[in-house]
Amino acid sequence: EPEVTQTPSHQVTQMGQEVILRCVPISNHLYFYWYRQILGQKVEFLVSFYNNEISEKSEIFDDQFSVERPDGSNFTLKIRSTKLEDSAMYFCASLLGSYNEQFFGPGTRLTVL
Amino acid sequence: AQTVTQSQPEMSVQEAETVTLSCTYDTSENNYYLFWYKQPPSRQMILVIRQEAYKQQNATENRFSVNFQKAAKSFSLKISDSQLGDTAMYFCAFMKLPQGGSEKLVFGKGTKLTVNP
Numbered sequence: 761e762p763e764v765t766q767t768p769s770h771q772v773t774q775m776g777q778e779v780i781l782r783c784v785p786i787s788n789h790l791y792f793y794w795y796r797q798i799l800g801q802k803v804e805f806l807v808s809f810y811n812n813e814i815s816e817k818s819e820i821f822d823d824q825f826s827v828e829r830p831d832g833s834n835f836t837l838k839i840r841s842t843k844l845e846d847s848a849m850y851f852c853a854s855l856l857g858s859y860n861e862q863f864f865g866p867g868t869r870l871t872v873l
Numbered sequence: 874a875q876t877v878t879q880s881q882p883e884m885s886v887q888e889a890e891t892v893t894l895s896c897t898y899d900t901s902e903n904n905y906y907l908f909w910y911k912q913p914p915s916r917q918m919i920l921v922i923r924q925e926a927y928k929q930q931n932a933t934e935n936r937f938s939v940n941f942q943k944a945a946k947s948f949s950l951k952i953s954d955s956q957l958g959d960t961a962m963y964f965c966a967f968m969k970l971p972q973g974g975s976e977k978l979v980f981g982k983g984t985k986l987t988v989n990p
Contacts, residue, residue, distance in 0.1 A: 864917060867917065
């Protein structure tokens with residue numbers, strides 16, 4: 761069964777460093793998302809992406825964040841200068857479009873020291 | 874803006890018994906989708922069940938069923954014959970009806986369910 765994959769599973773970085781979180785959505789899906797979950801809290805929407813551009817972004821998704829789909833398969837989330845409060849689980853999700861179920865990846869745990 | 878409230882931070886149930894998790898939401902939309910996602914200790918989010926607001930019939934998936942009360946904006950999840958593998962965090966989520974595109978999920982804070990042997 762097709763699935764969304766994410767790498768790495770765990771990323772540790774120093775405050776101020778750039779990180780790139782990678783996702784490979786299900787191959788025929790058209791809509792892509794990033795969510796994050798700070799430990800013990802609810803899952804929050806960050807950004808949605810369709811047709812090579814951002815469809816919607818939340819207040820959390822400020823200038824430090826960016827997304828791109830560089831090669832038609834990977835979908836990346838970049839944080840330019842990480843802060844302590846960026847420590848969280850980051851989930852990628854994809855959606856075919858005609859059936860409104862978002863399929864989630866296993867997540868990347870980001871730890872900012 | 875839509876909000877989703879799960880008033881039970883933690884619940885426990887004995888194996889083989891039935892448990893109901895509560896969820897209420899607030900929206901001015903008339904058409905939307907509601908979901909229950911399961912997040913086991915592995916952390917992957919797994920869809921358990923979904924409900925279209927325009928459908929009066931409550932959704933059912935094997936041991937999982939919902940009680941959808943649109944007027945009350947309530948969407949509870951019933952798990953019958955609970956199994957140890959049901960131990961997980963359960964999130965209720967809301968999504969507006971997409972208008973030519975897709976919509977984000979709005980999640981509640983979750984209910985941690987423990988199934989005891």
